[in-house]
Amino acid sequence: MNNDSLVTMMFDNVLLQTEEYFPSYVYRLMQFANFMGARNFLDLLKMSSARQIGETLPRWAVVLATQNYGAEKFTQILDNNLLGRYWRSFIEESELDQFVAQQRSKRATGRVLFNAEKILLPFQSIKLCPACFDESVQAYGVGVWNAQHQAATSFVCHKHQQVLLQRPVSQFSGFEFSQSFFDRDAYVTPNISLFHRWLDFEILRIYELGVEAHRDEVKLHKRVFMESSFYSHKPCSTSVNLNKQWRLSLSKYLAILYPHMKNEAERISSNTGLQASAIMNVESSVHPLLYLLFKFFYLHEFKP
Ligand SMILES: [Zn+2]
Known part of the structure; x- marks a missing residue:
């Protein structure tokens, strides 16, 4: 054979x-x-x-x-x-x-x-x-x-x-x-928080909406909130402030979602590939987890 x-x-x-x-x-x-x-x-x-x-x-x-x-x-x-x-x-x-x-x-x-x-x-x-x-x-x-x-x-x-x-x-x-x-x-049973459940809710929304409709929503969201006048891709005090707040929040979010990996959460959140500027580019794709975490950050935590 x-x-x-x-x-x-x-x-x-x-x-x-x-x-x-x-x-x-x-x-x-x-x-x-x-x-x-x-x-x-x-x-x-x-x-x-x-x-x-x-x-x-x-x-x-x-x-x-x-x-x-x-x-x-x-x-x-x-x-x-x-x-x-x-x-x-x-x-x-x-x-x-x-x-x-x-x-x-x-x-x-x-x-x-x-x-x-x-x-x-x-x-x-x-x-x-x-x-x-x-x-x-x-x-x-x-x-x-x-x-x-x-x-x-x-x-x-x-x-x-x-x-x-x-x-x-x-x-x-x-x-x-x-x-x-x-x-x-x-396999172990993790302790999950309300934050985990929120992410799960967002997934169900994606499935309910379907690929095309959700793709339009992601684009709209990026155009309106994530590529706004609040932010410039050129280095300036606003971008520095945004990146700093985002890094701290990302570290916190990852530590909540993956409590067994707190050290990694802090280390990885300072990776340049996860910077706000890498997410806030209207033209390029964004990792689903990062998009959802950044959406939460931008809507609920960011203080311009
Ligand atoms: Zn089942």
Whole structure:
């Protein structure tokens, strides 16, 4: 059996479920192909490096989804299995198309879709609703990790009104073969605050509005509030004041959202990639978590 038919056989035997998170599906494929070592498995799927999971649209996912489901079904996979319905409204369609084309070509490197996501990756967790897990075991015979739950701003399963269990992506060391991905005991229940719930509410709004309408809202918001006369991209006392207040608030927000990572929250919030000027650019895309935190800051905390 050649490599291509081996891959086809795996995809035919282990079916991707409608709302399954794509990286967790790869772990299921690995489980199926446990007769081969991790390195061989990754080579077979042409996943050259064991990248950290949790990136928005990594090259391996673009290549794998295109190869096995075809270009027509790609958007469907993007929306259902890679959280496209969540993040597509934060980026122009043309910018996304260009990114996908680059990821498909061999020239692509370790680019990420949103500039800030590499900086924010340490805060990213894989999340699990035990009730959804049990339901998927009953329905499909396997535990399925729900894609929508993996949004950076998702903390609650709205179907079951349960706080999502979390496990930092840093614990998975990419796709090195590990059965422990499926170890439910390794997940912890976080204490969530009203602030977590507000972010969750904002996500539901995004889903309710739909990609197009929410994209218009993000643009409107940037035009009216975030690129206003209050702020100049040139260095001036207003920008210095804004950046200073924003840095302190961002550190506070991250510490509330991720209480187990207080030190990182302070360190990362001074990263230049997260500065107000990087967010307040009407022309460029913005990471969903940063956008929502900045929106909260601008509307409720900023003192010009
Ligand atoms: Zn659930």
